[in-house]
Amino acid sequence: MEPITYEPIGEIRSPFEDPSEVPVDPDEPSGAAGRVELEPEYEPGLDGLDGFSHVTILAHLHRSPADALRAHPPFAEGLEVGVFATASPNRPNPIAQTVVRLEAIEGSTLHVDGLDLLDGTPVLDLKPFAPKPSLLEELETGWIGEHLDQEY
Template sequence: MTITYTPIGRVRSPYESPADVDHDAVDETTGEIVLDGEYEAGLEGIEEFSHVVVFAQLDEIDEYRLTARPPHADDLAVGVFATRSPHRPNPLAQTTVELRERDGATLHVRGLDLVDGTPIVDVKPYVGSIDDEDASFGWLQSLRE
């Protein structure tokens, strides 16, 4: 089976490479999600949401690992599917960002952790759930405490 996605836009970000992403400062990192003009009408109404979920193809990742060492978790090694590591068999990213403004086909966002030029494959409004307070955060829980 082959799955093919056509990018609908690109990221504009201060990060030039994956190594440049500062995980300590990413909450304040601003950038833009720029969709191709033909998709602008698909953004109608998105400015009413405070946050959006961005799906991207991590096109600079050329290898995967089945285990990962999460940032800030010193000696912890877990399976890649239990992390947000970019080194995955299918290097797709899902990131939730604050939507600060929409200008045509451009979304101005904060909290961006993607590299400049990263292809965007989808954008969706973030819709919290009543179940959020009951969510479990696995190994991350111990880092929060």
């Protein structure tokens, strides 16, 4: 296969400077406010996004070592699973997918809440968060649902 190259469309501005500061609780949003600052030429692409309450951010985890195929989820003590069964930032292609609350749009800047990305994280794409209702009815959360009540 040939390599794939993407150019960032913007970057994250968040209160998290170090990976150890980023919240990992899958059951609770981080509560961290911040911004998605897009390059000005992408502003027309935001038209219509203001009608959505949440936005999916696809980002490049620029500080991830990207070298593991197994992971130890922090909220599931003693459990080891394949990295593709987790949201671990340490994966073969360090791509993040996260959903945040959209508070406001000013020009090419999105003001968001619930960030779990480092300050300076390159943004690859944005999409409105609009899950298909039929999928929600069939949703199963695997090992995550079994460990949500654990303290960590």
